């Protein structure tokens with residue numbers, strides 16, 4: 001298994017190109033099941049999670065062709081005739097549950113393995129299930145699989161989610177495009193990935209209004225047609241690389257990065273002394289003074305501070321001036337990076353969903369272990385400013401969500417390399 005070796009070596013300068021959003025691509029791909037005509041996605045990120053979703057769609061009978069070195073995904077579901085999403089694929093990635101809504105809408109029947117717990121929390125499916133039941137589906141759990149059936153098709157409904165779940169919003173929006181009648185989805189998630197999904201569905205002929213607000217209205221259609229759609233820029237990758245010069249110093253331009261997708265994140269950066277400005281090609285980031293100030297962070301649904309940037313922000317706070325309190329409100333177990341950062345000399349006290357970080361002058365390199373996707377990249381960020389060498393082990397998590405991290409950071413002057421087990 002590969003390791004990433006980082007030696008903290010001072011300021012970073014230059015440009016990093018931002019890839020298409022993993023989380024947007026993972027919901028756009030299952031949308032192919034809604035139409036018999038081809039759906040082509042451009043600006044797709046080259047990540048193992050995307051390959052997992054491609055394998056899942058292929059197992060359902062869809063064709064998925066990757067072109068231009070993986071940046072273009074040409075999909076066709078005209079022959080997709082299987083409605084069973086197998087445990088062996090689903091267990092690898094929770095986002096596999098995004099085939100549930102499209103399969104049910106298309107076949108009136110879906111059997112999808114329950115994704116099971118993952119490292120950052122229990123992540124149940126009750127919100128997805130309750131919403132689809134309101135649309136007329138009968139769903140039961142048997143042998144670890146959700147068996148969903150809507151013999152006479154799904155019907156439009158007025159649904160209020162108990163929590164603005166991203167995945168449940170995506171599943172319901174996709175299912176509702178082929179339902180009979182109109183669906184009104186209240187307390188919907190507002191994340192930019194949902195706006196991107198709706199933009200694509202509209203190109204496929206769907207009638208949808210209100211995306212990006214908490215009420216989305218979807219008019220059901222008999223069929224959707226084909227489309228070509230570019231995947232929106234990855235706001236989490238953008239936010240992650242924005243924090244690299246915050247830790248190591250220097251000035252980095254993120255090509256394709258979009259401030260409008262970052263919500264409260266940019267306000268927090270401003271508060272801790274990081275300047276962000278738009279450029280013709282994206283955005284540019286640098287520290288205002290030598291050391292950033294400690295700030296408190298509470299993770300929230302969009303446009304609040306994203307949970308997917310909490311670990312990276314903690315890495316910044318480890319060497320900030322003062323004490324910061326980070327509160328994780330979306331997932332119950334998302335501080336696994338904290339003990340690893342402590343091994344690098346950070347002072348962090350975790351009590352339940354709250355971490356108190358007392359900034360130290362400098363971290364020290366150490367061998368560390370990546371425990372989930374965002375945790376792994378937070379360790380790489382911390383290592384950029386640390387004294388000496390850090391070896392990040394178990395980087396397969398990283399490859400799920402960050403495209404060529406060592407090339408991107410290497411291009412702005414970081415001393416970073418990937419070492420394979422036999423290398």
Ligand code: UD1
Pocket residue numbers: 023024026094095121122123124125126127128129163164165166167168193307308330331332
């Ligand atoms: C998506 C993102 C993930 C991000 C998360 C929150 C993708 C592929 N993944 O995950 O990177 O961290 O949004 O922004 O887009 N919940 C329930 N019951 C449900 C569904 C969710 O209790 O039926 C809970 C979850 O356990 C979690 C919280 O709601 O604590 C948020 O989950 P949700 O918004 O659904 O996240 P995902 O769609 O899984």
